[in-house]
Amino acid sequence: MASDPAPNPHATQAEVEAARSDPKLANVLYHDWEADTYDEKWSISYDERCIDYAVGRFRAVAGDEDWPYQRAMELGSGTGFFLLNLMQGGVAKQGSVTDLSPGMVRVALRNAEHLGLDVDGQVADAERIPYDDDTFDLVVGHAVLHHIPDVPAAFREVLRVLKPGGRFVFAGEPTKIGDTYARKLGQLTWWLTTNVTKLPPLSGWRRPQAELDESSRAAALEAVVDIHTFDPSDLERVAREAGASEVRAVTEELAAALFGWPVRTFEAAVPQEKLTMGWRLFAYKSWLRLSWLDEKVLSRIAPRDLFYNVLVTGTKP
Numbered sequence: 151m152a153s154d155p156a157p158n159p160h161a162t163q164a165e166v167e168a169a170r171s172d173p174k175l176a177n178v179l180y181h182d183w184e185a186d187t188y189d190e191k192w193s194i195s196y197d198e199r200c201i202d203y204a205v206g207r208f209r210a211v212a213g214d215e216d217w218p219y220q221r222a223m224e225l226g227s228g229t230g231f232f233l234l235n236l237m238q239g240g241v242a243k244q245g246s247v248t249d250l251s252p253g254m255v256r257v258a259l260r261n262a263e264h265l266g267l268d269v270d271g272q273v274a275d276a277e278r279i280p281y282d283d284d285t286f287d288l289v290v291g292h293a294v295l296h297h298i299p300d301v302p303a304a305f306r307e308v309l310r311v312l313k314p315g316g317r318f319v320f321a322g323e324p325t326k327i328g329d330t331y332a333r334k335l336g337q338l339t340w341w342l343t344t345n346v347t348k349l350p351p352l353s354g355w356r357r358p359q360a361e362l363d364e365s366s367r368a369a370a371l372e373a374v375v376d377i378h379t380f381d382p383s384d385l386e387r388v389a390r391e392a393g394a395s396e397v398r399a400v401t402e403e404l405a406a407a408l409f410g411w412p413v414r415t416f417e418a419a420v421p422q423e424k425l426t427m428g429w430r431l432f433a434y435k436s437w438l439r440l441s442w443l444d445e446k447v448l449s450r451i452a453p454r455d456l457f458y459n460v461l462v463t464g465t466k467p
Contacts, residue, residue: 154252154273173299173377174275178251181375185229185253190422194231196238196265199434204235207321208290211400211461216317218243219288225276225308225320226250226294230258230269232321233290237267242288247271248279276304284313293322295385296378305392312466318394321461325401328458329379332411339415347420355420365418382460394464404448406440407458413437 181188194200222242224233227249237245247258247269255271262269274280276298289308298304308318324332347356357365382399389397403410413433417425444457 154255173297173374174250181228181249181251181254185251185257188229188254188257193417193430193434194229196234196261200231201235201239204232204292205239205241207232207292207402207461208236208241208319210402211321211398212317212319212463217241219317220244221286222246222288222290223248223279223281223286223311224258225274225279225289225291225304226297227258227271228254228292228294230261232292234258234262234265234267234269236290237269238265243268245269246281246286248274248276250275277307279307279311281311283310285311287313287316289316289318291318291320295320295323296380297375299377301378302388302392305389305394309393309466314466316466317463318465319461319463321459323385323460323462324376324379325455325458325460326379326381327455328403328407329376332407332458335408335411336415339412340419343416343419355424357419357421362419380460382454382462385460385462389462389464393467395467397462397464399460399462401454401457401460402444402449403441403458404444404452404456406437406444409440410437 188194218240219242221244222233222236223246224230225248227233227247228251230247233242233245233247236242245262245267247255247262248271249255249258250273252273255273259269259271262271272280276294277300289312295301295304305318312318344356344362346352356362382401386397386399413436417433449457
């Protein structure tokens with residue numbers, strides 16, 4: 151960590167403009183910007199709720215054989231949400247967090263220390279992972295592949311650092327169709343919320359304009375860092391062509407996504423103190439019920455391409 155660059159949490163407008171033509175710079179600026187508030191923004195925690203979610207995503211695509219993996223790495227770890235919760239859930243013993251954003255690596259290591267987990271980490275480019283061949287038993291990632299300019303190169307690097315027989319699991323990647331309706335719902339919800347709260351009776355629900363402006367600048371970067379959406383079959387093909395075996399993709403969240411994206415956007419647009427525990431429980435329990443509907447009913451009758459998230463796994467021969 152001594153040689154890692156310092157985080158830059160407040161990008162200037164000039165830096166934002168420069169990043170529009172440089173996806174990697176945009177990723178660093180955007181995620182440094184979001185690092186200290188990212189867990190709150192996305193309702194990330196390191197308790198039973200998110201442990202169950204992370205382990206459930208892993209089990210849905212990769213099963214529960216070979217647990218615990220001795221050494222695991224998270225690619226594009228962000229604040230450590232996926233790996234740290236998988237470790238708490240018994241999936242892996244030791245961990246390494248990597249991210250292009252120095253701010254995210256710093257927060258992930260801080261979270262790991264607070265949880266008492268055996269984790270190291272460093273700033274890393276997914277297309278040039280700074281670890282030796284055959285290092286890890288497991289590589290994981292959550293909502294990372296769609297940020298990487300050269301996804302095939304990243305898969306080749308993942309397979310290089312995996313030990314023979316090692317497994318990768320990537321979750322939380324947007325499908326082509328899912329991303330389309332999620333973005334439109336988010337944009338509509340943001341417009342409605344920020345305009346309705348201009349009315350005097352609802353002014354207490356309006357965030358200060360400076361915060362809304364900063365969120366809009368962050369959203370401008372978000373549009374740059376979100377490079378890809380995926381067709382599940384194409385994602386399987388890319389992994390196989392990189393040299394992976396036992397490749398499998400599954401999708402999830404249709405009704406849950408149609409509900410979840412407006413809720414997340416609304417929560418980002420209003421003062422946090424307005425989001426009571428009652429609201430948070432309503433949102434979470436509603437998402438759980440709709441996820442059950444997706445898994446038990448809709449997954450059996452709807453094409454997998456309609457669902458919002460794609461998860462993919464494979465092994466190194």
